[in-house]
Amino acid sequence: MEQQFANGRRFIELHEATKAPTKFVPQLFMGWRGRQDTNAAVGNDSWEQYLVGVNDGYMDDNKLWLPERILPGFRQSALAFAAKANAVAARILSNFETALQLPSGFFDQHLDLGAEDARTLFGWNYYPAPKSGTPQAHQLRLLPHADTDVITLLFQRPGEPGLEILPGKDAEAHAADDPSGKDVQRLNGAWTGGLPRGDWTRMDPLPGAITLNIGNMLMQLSDGLLHSTYHRVRAPLPGEQLADRNTMVLFVHGRGNAVMQGPKKVYRAQTVADMIAANGNGYEKVKQDKEWQRQAMAFSPQTSIPPSVVEAV
Ligand SMILES: O=C(O)CCC(=O)C(=O)O
Numbered sequence: 001m002e003q004q005f006a007n008g009r010r011f012i013e014l015h016e017a018t019k020a021p022t023k024f025v026p027q028l029f030m031g032w033r034g035r036q037d038t039n040a041a042v043g044n045d046s047w048e049q050y051l052v053g054v055n056d057g058y059m060d061d062n063k064l065w066l067p068e069r070i071l072p073g074f075r076q077s078a079l080a081f082a083a084k085a086n087a088v089a090a091r092i093l094s095n096f097e098t099a100l101q102l103p104s105g106f107f108d109q110h111l112d113l114g115a116e117d118a119r120t121l122f123g124w125n126y127y128p129a130p131k132s133g134t135p136q137a138h139q140l141r142l143l144p145h146a147d148t149d150v151i152t153l154l155f156q157r158p159g160e161p162g163l164e165i166l167p168g169k170d171a172e173a174h175a176a177d178d179p180s181g182k183d184v185q186r187l188n189g190a191w192t193g194g195l196p197r198g199d200w201t202r203m204d205p206l207p208g209a210i211t212l213n214i215g216n217m218l219m220q221l222s223d224g225l226l227h228s229t230y231h232r233v234r235a236p237l238p239g240e241q242l243a244d245r246n247t248m249v250l251f252v253h254g255r256g257n258a259v260m261q262g263p264k265k266v267y268r269a270q271t272v273a274d275m276i277a278a279n280g281n282g283y284e285k286v287k288q289d290k291e292w293q294r295q296a297m298a299f300s301p302q303t304s305i306p307p308s309v310v311e312a313v
C-alpha cells in the first residue's frame with residue numbers, strides 16, 4: 001500500500017505543465033484534475049486527483065499515461081495494484097450475489113479487467129497541507145457526494161483524517177425519489193430529500209484497513225436495498241495537525257456495456273458507461289442550490305463511529 005502511495009506521489013509532484021497532457025476527460029472520468037480544475041468544482045485550492053483506467057485502450061486513445069521516460073514503471077505498478085484490489089472487490093461482491101438474486105458468477109464476469117469495455121478506475125487524491133493560521137475548520141477539501149460505482153475501495157493513511165459520512169441521508173434521498181422514473185443519479189442531489197437524519201460522522205483511518213463505500217450502481221443493482229454512501233472530506237479542525245492527506249481509490253465500475261438494473265427493475269435501466277458520463281460534471285448542477293449549500297457545508301459537533309463499527313466496515 002505504502003509503495004503505491006509513493007508511486008502516486010511521483011506523479012503528483014511533477015510540474016503542472018508535465019501533468020497537463022493527461023487532463024481529465026469528464027466523459028470517461030479518467031485523467032488528472034489539477035488545483036485549477038478542482039478549484040472550479042469545490043471552490044478552494046484543496047484537492048488534486050489523478051485517475052487511470054484499468055483498460056489501456058481508453059488510456060492510450062486519450063494519451064492519459066505519461067511516457068515511461070518521465071515516470072518509469074509507474075503504469076505497470078499502478079495496474080498491478082489495481083488488479084489486486086479488484087480481486088478483493090470481486091471477492092467481497094460475490095457474497096452479495098445470492099441475496100441480491102443476481103446470477104452466480106455475475107460479479108466475476110462484470111469485474112473482468114480483461115474485458116474490452118472494462119471501466120474500473122484506480123487513482124490518487126492529494127490534499128495539500130493547509131497553511132498555518134488559515135481558518136480551516138469550515139472548509140471542505142472535497143464536497144459531499146455519492147460515488148457512481150458499484151463499490152469504492154478507499155485507502156487512507158493514519159494521521160491524515162478528514163473523511164466523513166452522513167448516515168441516513170442516503171435513505172432519505174431514496175424515499176424522495178420520483179416513483180415514476182427512479183434515477184439513482186438523483187442521489188448526487190440528496191439535499192432535495194429534507195433534513196438530514198444523522199450528523200456528519202468521522203471515518204478516521206485505521207492502520208492497514210480498507211474503507212468501503214457503496215456506490216450508486218450497487219444501489220441500482222440491489223433495487224434500493226443497499227444505499228450509496230454520502231460522503232465528504234473536511235479540512236483539519238482546530239487543534240488537529242495541519243497535515244496533507246493522501247488517499248487512493250479503486251472505483252469499481254466493471255464493464256461499460258453492462259446495464260445496472262436489479263431483478264425488480266426499481267430503477268431505470270442505465271449502462272455503466274452512461275452513468276459514468278453523467279457524473280463527469282456532477283457538481284455543476286448543484287453548486288448554486290442554497291439549501292444544498294446549507295446541508296453540505298454543515299459543521300455540527302464532531303461525532304465518530306465507534307471503533308467496533310469501523311472495524312466491521
Ligand atoms: O479522499 C477521500 O477520502 C475521498 C475521496 C473520494 O470520495 C472520491 O475520490 O470520490
Ligand SMILES: [Fe+2]
Binds near residue numbers: 145146147231
Ligand atoms: Fe467519493
